[in-house]
Amino acid sequence: MTQVTTKKSRINLKKPKNFEAILLNDDYTTMEFVVEVLKRFFNKDALAAETIMLKIHTEGEAVCGTYPYDIAQSKVSQVIEYSRNNEQPLMCVLRELNF
Ligand code: TYC
Numbered sequence: 001m002t003q004v005t006t007k008k009s010r011i012n013l014k015k016p017k018n019f020e021a022i023l024l025n026d027d028y029t030t031m032e033f034v035v036e037v038l039k040r041f042f043n044k045d046a047l048a049a050e051t052i053m054l055k056i057h058t059e060g061e062a063v064c065g066t067y068p069y070d071i072a073q074s075k076v077s078q079v080i081e082y083s084r085n086n087e088q089p090l091m092c093v094l095r096e097l098n099f
Contacts, residue, residue: 019072020063020095025056029090041079
């Protein structure tokens with residue numbers, strides 16, 4: 001006998017929250033390095049990378065990408081590790097989106 005299960009669970013049906021990966025300004029990281037990070041980790045082309053870097057430099061921070069939690073957290077870890085390995089104090093943080 002075939003049993004058909006139709007019961008639906010609400011668990012896992014919610015849309016996953018998204019998180020922004022944000023780069024912060026500082027006085028020491030070189031502009032060239034920030035442009036390199038934006039290309040390497042956030043897949044920006046040369047013009048977009050330059051524009052975002054200048055926005056961070058003048059406004060203090062900018063959103064570099066929006067991802068599910070695991071990917072956003074992994075971007076933050078990779079950017080910080082790459083920066084420290086290159087003796088740059090660049091900081092990258094997560095911000096939860098509320099919609
Ligand atoms: N403010 C830095 C400088 O003048 C450049 C910079 C831009 C640093 C963006 C960090 O996320 C940053 N060298």
